[in-house]
Amino acid sequence: MNEKIIQHSHCSICGKAIPFSEMFCxxxxxxxxxxxxxxxxxxxxxxxxxxxxxxxLYILTSN
Ligand SMILES: [Zn+2]
Incomplete structure:
Protein backbone atom coordinates (compact mmCIF):
# COMPACT_ATOMS: atom_id res chain seq x y z
CA MET A 1 0.00 0.00 0.00
CA ASN A 2 1.14 3.52 -0.75
CA GLU A 3 -0.47 5.16 2.21
CA LYS A 4 2.73 7.05 3.01
CA ILE A 5 2.33 9.09 -0.19
CA ILE A 6 -0.34 11.56 0.76
CA GLN A 7 -1.90 13.88 -1.76
CA HIS A 8 0.03 17.09 -1.93
CA SER A 9 0.48 20.12 -4.15
CA HIS A 10 3.40 22.35 -5.02
CA CYS A 11 3.80 26.03 -4.37
CA SER A 12 2.91 27.92 -7.56
CA ILE A 13 5.95 30.16 -7.11
CA CYS A 14 8.86 28.18 -5.67
CA GLY A 15 7.60 24.61 -6.19
CA LYS A 16 7.88 23.54 -2.55
CA ALA A 17 5.64 20.65 -1.50
CA ILE A 18 2.61 21.97 0.36
CA PRO A 19 -0.73 20.56 1.59
CA PHE A 20 -3.10 19.67 -1.25
CA SER A 21 -5.61 22.42 -0.44
CA GLU A 22 -2.95 25.16 -0.42
CA MET A 23 -1.61 27.07 -3.40
CA PHE A 24 1.46 28.67 -1.83
CA CYS A 25 4.02 27.75 0.83
CA LEU A 57 -5.75 50.99 -38.83
CA TYR A 58 -6.40 48.08 -41.17
CA ILE A 59 -10.09 49.04 -41.56
CA LEU A 60 -9.20 52.72 -42.05
CA THR A 61 -6.51 52.05 -44.66
CA SER A 62 -8.37 49.37 -46.61
CA ASN A 63 -11.25 51.68 -47.55
ZN1 LIG B 1 6.65 29.09 -2.23
Whole structure:
Protein backbone atom coordinates (compact mmCIF):
# COMPACT_ATOMS: atom_id res chain seq x y z
CA MET A 1 0.00 0.00 0.00
CA ASN A 2 1.14 3.52 -0.75
CA GLU A 3 -0.47 5.16 2.21
CA LYS A 4 2.73 7.05 3.01
CA ILE A 5 2.33 9.09 -0.19
CA ILE A 6 -0.34 11.56 0.76
CA GLN A 7 -1.90 13.88 -1.76
CA HIS A 8 0.03 17.09 -1.93
CA SER A 9 0.48 20.12 -4.15
CA HIS A 10 3.40 22.35 -5.02
CA CYS A 11 3.80 26.03 -4.37
CA SER A 12 2.91 27.92 -7.56
CA ILE A 13 5.95 30.16 -7.11
CA CYS A 14 8.86 28.18 -5.67
CA GLY A 15 7.60 24.61 -6.19
CA LYS A 16 7.88 23.54 -2.55
CA ALA A 17 5.64 20.65 -1.50
CA ILE A 18 2.61 21.97 0.36
CA PRO A 19 -0.73 20.56 1.59
CA PHE A 20 -3.10 19.67 -1.25
CA SER A 21 -5.61 22.42 -0.44
CA GLU A 22 -2.95 25.16 -0.42
CA MET A 23 -1.61 27.07 -3.40
CA PHE A 24 1.46 28.67 -1.83
CA CYS A 25 4.02 27.75 0.83
CA UNK A 26 4.11 31.19 2.42
CA UNK A 27 2.62 34.66 2.45
CA UNK A 28 5.69 35.84 0.54
CA UNK A 29 4.96 33.53 -2.39
CA UNK A 30 1.31 34.59 -2.32
CA UNK A 31 2.34 38.24 -2.65
CA UNK A 32 4.81 37.36 -5.43
CA UNK A 33 2.07 35.53 -7.30
CA UNK A 34 -0.34 38.46 -6.96
CA UNK A 35 2.16 40.94 -8.37
CA UNK A 36 3.02 38.50 -11.18
CA UNK A 37 -0.66 38.25 -12.09
CA UNK A 38 -1.00 42.02 -12.03
CA UNK A 39 1.89 42.37 -14.48
CA UNK A 40 0.46 39.64 -16.68
CA UNK A 41 -2.91 41.41 -16.77
CA UNK A 42 -1.27 44.65 -17.88
CA UNK A 43 0.57 42.78 -20.65
CA UNK A 44 -2.67 41.14 -21.81
CA UNK A 45 -4.57 44.46 -21.83
CA UNK A 46 -1.72 46.13 -23.74
CA UNK A 47 -1.85 43.31 -26.30
CA UNK A 48 -5.61 43.71 -26.73
CA UNK A 49 -5.19 47.46 -27.12
CA UNK A 50 -2.50 46.93 -29.78
CA UNK A 51 -4.68 44.43 -31.64
CA UNK A 52 -7.53 46.95 -31.52
CA UNK A 53 -5.27 49.66 -32.95
CA UNK A 54 -4.00 47.34 -35.71
CA UNK A 55 -7.55 46.32 -36.67
CA UNK A 56 -8.70 49.96 -36.65
CA LEU A 57 -5.75 50.99 -38.83
CA TYR A 58 -6.40 48.08 -41.17
CA ILE A 59 -10.09 49.04 -41.56
CA LEU A 60 -9.20 52.72 -42.05
CA THR A 61 -6.51 52.05 -44.66
CA SER A 62 -8.37 49.37 -46.61
CA ASN A 63 -11.25 51.68 -47.55
ZN1 LIG B 1 6.65 29.09 -2.23
Missing amino acids: SEECKVKYASMMKKRKIVIYTMYALIGVIIT
